[in-house]
Amino acid sequence: MTKKSWDNVPSSEITPEHAYVNRREFLRSAGIASVAFTSGAVLLPSCAHGQQKEEPTSYQRITTYNNYYEFGTGKDEPAEESKGFKTSPWKVKVDGLVKKPADYNLEDFIKPSTQQERVYRMRCVEAWSMVIPWWGFPVSDVLKRAEPLPSAKYVEFTTLLDPQQMPGQNYPSLKWPYVEGLRLDEAMHPLAILATGIYNKPLMPQNGAPLRLVTPWKYGFKGGKSIVRIRLTDTEPVTSWKLANPHEYGFYANVNPNHDHPRWSQATERRVGELSRRPTLMFNGYPEVASLYQGMDLDKNY
Ligand SMILES: Nc1nc2c(c(=O)[nH]1)N[C@H]1C(S)=C(S)[C@@H](COP(=O)(O)O)O[C@H]1N2
Ligand SMILES: [Mo]
16 A cells, blocks of 8 residues: 555545645755655555545644643644744753664754554543654664663653743743653554655644654543653653543543543543544554554553
8 A cells, every 4th residue: 555545535524724844845844854755654554444545634723733742731822832943953862771872963863764654543541543654763773773781661752841931831830841651662653753754744733743652552641742852761661641631641541432531531532623432442443553552451450
């Protein structure tokens, strides 16, 4: 399959504003030059679970309906409050239980040859969802380069701490900086990516520019934004949401329609921009990750 799924998006969903810029221009503006382009787009399985091909959510909605508490807790606040957020220069530290810890400049951190388009279903714990055409590269690239030590079991992802630029960090809505984590084998799964763009444009600050974690089989809160540090550990990372409320936000955060959120059902979801609800799929419709959880009770490990 080489045809991009968004070639099939009805024109009503596309406005000139988010027509694709050509890739060379995108990469230049993202500061990533001289890339060998591959056509390795990862598509939503078109007939998975008897569902119809799913349309990506409009760029307008993806960039104006956000969760990013550093810029406010309202859905419309991040787009407004993150205007002017400085994403360059940007440094990323990779450390902890690795043979080759390093401090990178973003340009050195991203290996252009492994960047790809991947259209992923995204499901928020609040029971809304979107389909987002990401541009990014596997987390495993970074981990392999760092050479994890045998003792490494988890990966911790930390967002920038900068209360001057991030007004929400002056309030105790979460423990700052925002921290998320994965088990090392989850982070190594090819579906787990670090995203740098959406719809072939560089990420907007509200979506986590310049670098953001995406794990499509998990609830959206796993996708830490504006990442500055990736640390390998032998103990489970203490994540911001789990600290805030361990009964509502477990470490695993796998999309599991059979495990209710304490305050509402997770059995169905509403695609942002649509009226009717649809059934939520186990692992958000990515059954290829199931082997990572063999033998685990996913009702207890929510
Ligand atoms: N640093 C940081 N990352 C974050 C959040 C946040 O508040 N701060 N919210 C999370 C939640 S709850 C969701 S649903 C997704 C939303 O991503 P989007 O706004 O790009 O759709 O970002 C996640 N990453
Ligand atoms: Mo979320």
